Structures are given as C-alpha cells and as structure tokens.
Amino acid sequence: MNTALSPAASAQADAFTLTLDGAEVSAYPGETLWQVAKRAGETIPHLCFKDAPGYRPDGNCRACMVEVEGERTLAASCLREAKPGMVVKSATSERARISREGVMELLIADQPDRDDSPDRSSHFWAMADQLAIDATAVKERLPSREARSEPTVHHVVAREGSLTHDTTHSAMNVNLDACIECNLCVRACREVQVNDVIGLANRGAASKIVFDFDDPMGDSTCVACGECVQACPTGALMPATLIDEQGHGDSKVADKTVDSVCPYCGVGCQLTYHVKNDEILFVEGRDGPSNQNRLCVKGRFGFDYPRHPSRLTVPLIRREGVPKGIDPDFDPAKPLSHFREASWDEALDLAAKGLVDLKKAHGPDALAGFGSAKCSNEEAWLFQKLVRTGFGSNHVDHCTRLCHASSVAALMECIGSGAVTASFMQAQEADVVILTGCNPTVNHPVAATFFKQAAKRGTKLIIIDPRGQAMGAYAHKALRFTPGSDVSLFNAMLNVIVTEELYNQEYIDAHTEGFEALKAHVRDLTPEAMAESCGVSAEAIREVAREYAKADKAMIFWGMGISQHTHGTDNARCLISLALACGHTGRPGTGLHPLRGQNNVQGASDAGLIPMVMPDYQPVSDAQVRSAFEELWNTKLDDKPGLTVVEIMEAIHDGTIRGMYIQGENPAMSDPDLSHARAALAKLEHLVVQDLFVTETAQFADVILPASAWPEKDGTVTNTNRQVQMGRQAMPLPGDAKPDWWIIQEVAKRFGLPWNYQHPRDVFAEMTRGMPSLDHISWERLEREDSVTYPCPADDAPGADVVFSDAFPTASGRAKFSPTLPLPPDEPIDADYPTVLTTGRQLEHWHTGSMTRRARVLDDLEPEAVASLAPSELRRLGVQPGDPLTITTRRGEITLRTRADSLMPEGMVFVPFCYAEAAANILTNPALDPFGKIPEFKYAACRLSKAAAREAVSP
Amino acid sequence: MNENAHLLASDGDGFILDPEDLRAIEHERAHYEQPQAACIEALKIVQRRHGWVPDGAIVAIAETLGIGPAEVEGVATFYSLIFRQPVGRHVILICDSSSCFLVGYDTLREALSSHLGIGFGQTTADDRFTLLPVCCLGACDGGPALMIDDDTYGPVAAEDVAALLEDYP
C-alpha cells in the first residue's frame, strides 16, 4: 500500500536530482514524478489519482502524461517513479499538453453539461478549467454517447433494479452519467476503508461501477462511510444533501469551512464542516493523525442532530405538581406539557439554590455530579472543579465508569498510567495483533480500517471474542470462547508462556517486578485444565499464546468485552501480564491499547471527572496532591475519595445523596438495572440536567439547562491515542442555548465561587498548570497544529506515539504483574435464565442514542431496536427474523424485533443499548467489578420468548 | 469486508461450495502471494461443476480467498467465458474475428441461429445449447471456426451444422 506522505528522514538523506521543465529539482527514492512536480510547485492535471494517504496511483486515466527524454511514449506521472538524472518535460511539453487535452475532451463529450452536472465544482471541472478547455466547443465537435451502452456481453445476467441514477441511499446520490470509471471509488471502498462493496463490473462499453451485485446502493452492504463520495472526482457519487431535485449539485456552495473533530467515538477523526447560512451542509474527513481523511457514517453523515426539532433552546423548569419519571406520553419536542420556560436568571438561580440549600441542610455529601465524556476537556475540568470546590466533595464521576474504569484500574495498578501505551496506528508495524472484547468495525470504524489494511499487508490478527465479527474475514485466528471465561483463557495463555519458557527474561529483569509470583500462580492453570470452561481446545490456546509470545512486535487491543465484567479489572490485568511477560510494550509495533469509546473519554478522565483522583490521576487521598490543587484553586479540598456512578445511585436510595447536577449524561439509559437507577433519579430532591434535549434523564429534572452541541463550541478533546485535538465552533447556538462552560461558571458563581473565565482557552491555560500531562501543549499550539499527542517533550516536538520505552511511571520505574484467579460471571445462566444477554453499540448509533437517533441519516439506517441472534437460535425459538421477541431477566423485560446474525454464537443475544423504547439496560446486571466499580453489561442471564406480534414495539 | 457483509452471505442463494472444489480453490490460492490471483481459477473450478457461476458462488469464492465479493464479481463479469447466467448443457462459441469473418462466419451464424431458434446469449428451450460469439480461436486457417464445449471445429459449412450438433445430446 502506498502511504507515501512526506518522505521519511532516511529517504530524505538519499535525495537525488532530476530535470523538470529545464530546472533541476530534488526527488526522494520512491517518489513519483507527480509528487516531485508537486513539491516543485506544479500540480499536474490528474483524475484517477488522489493525492491523499492510502490511495495507490492506478494510472488509468492518462490525464497526467509527461514526456521523459529518451522514451518513445509519454509516461503517466502519477505512476512513474522518479529516477536520478531523468529529464522530464511537463508544462513545457506540447505532446503532453495535447495528450492531456485529448483525454479531457473525450471525457467531456460524454459528461452531462456542467450546469446539469451533479457537481459543477467537481475536481473534474477544475481540471478542465486548468487545461482551459472550452466544454461547449468540445461537445459541439465530438459526438456524445446518447445513453449508457447496453451490455454487449452475453455472459452476464441483466440485473433487475440495476440503476445508473441511484437515490436509494439516504446519505448519498449516484449519477453514473458523470462517472469516468477512474476507479477511485473502488480503491476508496476496497483498499482505503476495506469495506469491499464497490466493484467495477462488466467489460468494455458496458463497464459500470456497481455495489455488490449491481444492487441499489441503499440495499447493498454499504456501511455508508462515504469514502467513495470523498474520493469521487466528478460528482457521480455525492452527499445527498448537496443534490437538488433536478439532480444538480455544487460541492463549493458553502460560505465557510471549519476544521474540527468528530463528536462521536474515541478514534477522534478530524473533519471539516462545510457551512452555509449557519447550517452544516456536509462533512469531509481531514488528514488527522488518527484518521488520514477517513470518516465513518456517524462522523460524516450524523451532523444534523443540533438542529433537530426537539433541540432545547430555552431553560425549562418542572411544572408544579408534575411527577418525575418517564412518561410514555411525553414528547421531547413539546416539553411544555411537563415543564415551563424560564429565563436564564430564574433557571440558574433555582438550579443553584436547590443544590446550595441541600448542602446547607445536609452537608457536602448530599450532592453529587456527573460530567460527560462527550464534552470538552475544558468543560470536564470546570465541572469537576465545581464539584470539588463548590459542592465540597469528590462525588464526581462520568460514564467512563461504565466503559473502561476497570481497564484504567488495572493499568494504573500495573504500569502506573491509565492511557494507551501506543496509538492504534502502531498496529501497522506489528507482526501480531490481538483484538479481544472489541468489535472495531462497529465501534471504532476508522481504527478498524487501519487494522484491516495491516492484516492485508501481513500482520496476523488474532481475534479473541465470543461473538464473531466482520474483522474475522481478515483474522489469522479466531478464538470464540464461552462468554465469561476470559480470565481462564488468558491465564491459560500465560501458563503456556511460562511453561514453554516463551517469556522475555531480559525485559522482565529490566522492567518488571513480581514475575516469579505470577509464574507460580499460573502453574496449574494449564490450557488442558481451562479448555473445557473456555469452550476452545487446549491446542488452540497454546497456538495463540505461542504466536503472541514469539512475535517480534505484538500489540493487544481491547474494548468493553474485557472491561464490562465483574472480573473486568482481572481481565485487563491478564492482558497487561501477557504484554509484560513477552516484552511487548515500549517499542514501535508493541503495546497495550484499550480502545476508548467516546470522543473524550480519555480527556474527561485526565481532567479529573473521577471521584478518587484529581486531574491527571493524582489521588485525592494524597495530601501533597491536595495541597497543590488547594493552592491552584485557593480553597480547601475534601480528602475522602468520592462515590462512583452506580454507588451514587445506591447512595440516593440510602438517602445520603439528595441533589445532583448532571451535565450531558444520560444515566436513565446508560446505567445498569434501569428501573433501580430511574427510581433513584426520581427520589432526588433536586436534579439539574444540562443537555441538548430532554433526555430520559432530563425527564427526572427539576431544572433543565439548554447547552451547546459540539459543532457550536470551541474546545479540546483527547482521543484514544492520547492526541489532544482542537474542536472549533462551526455554527451559532440556537435560541437561548448557552455554551457549557458558561453555564457551569454561572452555577459556580451561585455557589459563591469567584470564577471569571472568558473563553475555553482561559480554562485550558489553568489546566496546563494542574496537569503535567499537558506540558508543552498550549491552546495556541493546538490552534496551530490541530492535534498534539501527550506526553510531549518540547514546544516544537511531536508527542510520543509509543511510551514507556525506558521506565514506567511507577515509584520503582517498574511495571507489576498482578496475578488473577478465574471468577464466574456474577449471574451465571441457569435453567430459568438459560441465555446470555450481552449489550453494546451499533455502527450507526452511539451511546444512548440521544444524538444519533436525532440525526436523519443515522436514524434512517437503523430506526428501531433489534436483538441479534444466531439463525439457529431463532429457529429453535420458532421466531422469524423481524418478528418480535421478549427478553426477560431478573430485573425486567423488553420486547423488540429480531435480526438473524450468523456471527452470533448460539445461546447468546445481543441488544444495543441506545433504544429508549426497548432499553437494554432494563435488563442488565448492576453487579460491580470490585476494583473498577464497573457493572457487568456484557453478561446477564436471560430468558427468550416469542412475543405476540401486537406487542412489537413500533419504530 | 464490512459490518453488513454477512447479510450478503446469508441472503445468498444457499450456495455451498462442493468440498472437492473448496480444496481445489484453496490449493490454487496457495500458489500465489495475492489471493486475487487465484480468482480466475476458482471461477473456472465452480463453472466446471455447475456450468455457470451463481451469486452464491461468488460470495463463497470471496470468502474462501479472503477478498470481497465485488472484487470477484469484477473478474467474473470481465471474462466472457465465465458465465454469470445459466447456460445450456453445451455452449457453442462461434468465432467472429476477422479471418473467419472473411470466410463465412455470417452464414454459419445464420445457420446455427435458425437451426436452434436462438440468438447470441440465448439458450434453447430444452436447455441443450447456448450460443455465444467468441474472439479468434486460433483456428484461422480453418475458418469459419467454432467450438462446442471443449472441441474445436473448422471449417464448418452451414449444411454440416445439424449433423455436428447430433454429437451433443
């Protein structure tokens, strides 16, 4: 694959010269003539070549021809490698000019007129302009093909429903009249995103870009990443939002573009908002360090939620006498049935007074706050500061508790740092990559594209997960073990590494402690002893352990399949032990990487939205830490660690916590055992919710404060790779909605705090004083560079992609092995509840769906709750795919439609947790991991039964 | 391969690769560094058994080779001797290239067409013959030439057509 961005330093050393249009220019080994010309300041016309990382030149359009001295024919500059001493003529070659023009003229003859074209500002027309071609004259002179040719071949079946003008997809339009068969979309889909949907079918005059078997795009297996649309040089593939009813469009109608970051997952793709009249028209990927121009369906097409009709634009106060709770008749777009509008002053006074009064009457422990991993670093900082200095306790947490708290607990314990040791881009350097408890094509789609590319280039992917997944097609091996037996499996792998002496003694001696104890500990946990409970053969366990251990460079990635268990911390400890035993950290292509779920999980945790630690994971119980922050904030701090998410819910039931401030979180959907959690919210004497919509949680609020959506604010976020990235405001706030930092500050003032921030940059400046991790990262630098990885050694140096090469940030500088014992899930299946329920996300929806279900395209693609089961499981239940099913656990039941999914194991059902009408978390088990305090979302015992059709939940 | 790919596989036409064919395809794949290179052979292997290549086989071949169905489809629809629709028990390929064209291709095609009652790309009602044009068979010295299944004939006179076809029940 070609990732030739800027030539590597070594290549630069081998620079040579050649002659271009009479001038001597420098070139680097491996560069093409096109690239050499570009650096020399000339953009040679090009159609089938895209000057972007990941795109291989194909050399099929011949628009980029140049003359090379001594050669009879012209050469395609996009493909021809530069060689020392070459004498090349481009701008000065008459032959090249005629050839380029000829190509363009022939293509123009078959193009729709520019004014009828799906993109009048396409790259194609820009090239025609560059060559100063008069399209009208060309069309008069050259005959044009009346219609697309019928297939002249007889061996291919004519496809029913085959389209050349395809509007069947809600996000993208296809108009093959403009298609020049440059093949860029095929490379985009097949080689860049590795989705394998688009092909070039048939041959000769009938050749055609097709989706799967020439299916309508909307019916194809397309996952709507939109890479093909971004790659298409003609507008044959276009974002639907840019095409009018006549099929005409213009990609340059925006009146401004704003560079920002995707608001959804932890990959942190950089993007550009194209904005017209203060509305986002469409989104394009940018060349960020974690996405190289790529986006997934959410980032590219899920941008319109801020303007959804149910968006909050005025502060709301609960009407007198209206009970708190989820009222099935409540319509979030018409909240005035339950709430009344209020001015900011009234709403803020009331919001703060309720909390202040409770504190006065019952002490600081009566209050708690949930911040949000969806908000910026600055907002997270302010929120925890408000709780710590205003509420006066450490009862501040956020939903990281529900996703990677156990991973962080294990990482902090064993290696002294909760962040990833290497970015996911390092997978491309690795020989072996273990993916366990994660499903990146769904949850980290752009990271998945890099994994798939790595696998295609020879990296061995080993997938360890009970569920099958799309990535399985690229897997070298897959271990589909019995749900809940993870610790047994990993210990068996450690046993193999110990007994077969595959460990790296040198690394262990230099960098770790406690290996002898681990050795003794795993002695009896042989693959043979563990095989039965794991449901995989001892030999398979041995092979995987050997391949990981023997690899020169290996990485482990994990997700919530590891962390969301009552043994989540133990799971992560095992993975850390595997890496330490084999010396697979601290070098390029090695490392431990818990894939972060939300756009700012990493940043919100770093900024201190955690009850037991101050910003940068500095323990609140440490007097030195406290005194540093007491000095920074000029106030006294509580020395007691606070309560975590689920514990706070318990404390409400106990009557200790009486008032809460919840910013941008939705525990009434995201907490386990929702009935219990919702009862807690209803019991609160005072609840302030700050959000974009009347979420399920806001339906329990006394006061609702209308806040800012991501594209409406400036702020930084930190992605899974430790990259701190700049988000910029692209559109104004609607109505009376306010930036979150402003709202938090107003509440703080009413707690008597002397805050006076004018802009998030002021907050960031304060953060850099309390967070050593932000050394050498300033707001100005982020404005300039968009992204800086921490830790960063100097103001002008890039941050470290791989960390802990020399020492770990622990007291001894060594990492620690932490032995674990296999534990069963908290609620094993039994005769009454014989099926395993597991929960998670879908590609199109994110977290509790409050944003994505209000994004038109995403809602259109996945509009209703579905339970996925193995086809054989459905047959056993006598349920047809699409028919409703009732799922019952000890805590409640939901009814929803079914989907046959051949990747599901038997005996298991998967339910996404984003659908309020069939909320998966009604069912889940709130039992907690003792260290990370994370609930067991990935395993609950349930019972399935066929539901009568009328019970089916309507979309 | 993407998140939805399994849907394509599961709503295919229930095609299952014959175990012998599967082995043969895997054997071919082992010859090459790039799985793509085994694509044509894989298609031929399937066509040898089934006479043509149904959608389900494309998905199955893609899975076996670890590449996308769209890529296999691109290859299958490019080569005119890979049939992506059902053909008769016997396939007649008439050469329509220049040498044969000069020495009576037209008359031969007419004779075949009217004898069988079908045109190019069609199959007789009894599923016995499919008629297709083909590029030069390398039998130019004996034009007009044609092939029936694996047998090449030429020169073939219009009046010999009926007798010739007798051999292909």
Ligand code: SF4
């Ligand atoms: S949107 Fe993505 S998956 Fe769909 S056809 Fe285009 S490149 Fe392929």
Ligand code: SF4
């Ligand atoms: S949701 Fe994640 S993978 Fe998709 S565009 Fe956003 S950051 Fe990238």
Ligand code: FES
């Ligand atoms: S751009 Fe070089 S051949 Fe198409």
Ligand code: FES
């Ligand atoms: S032209 Fe017919 S066989 Fe060569």
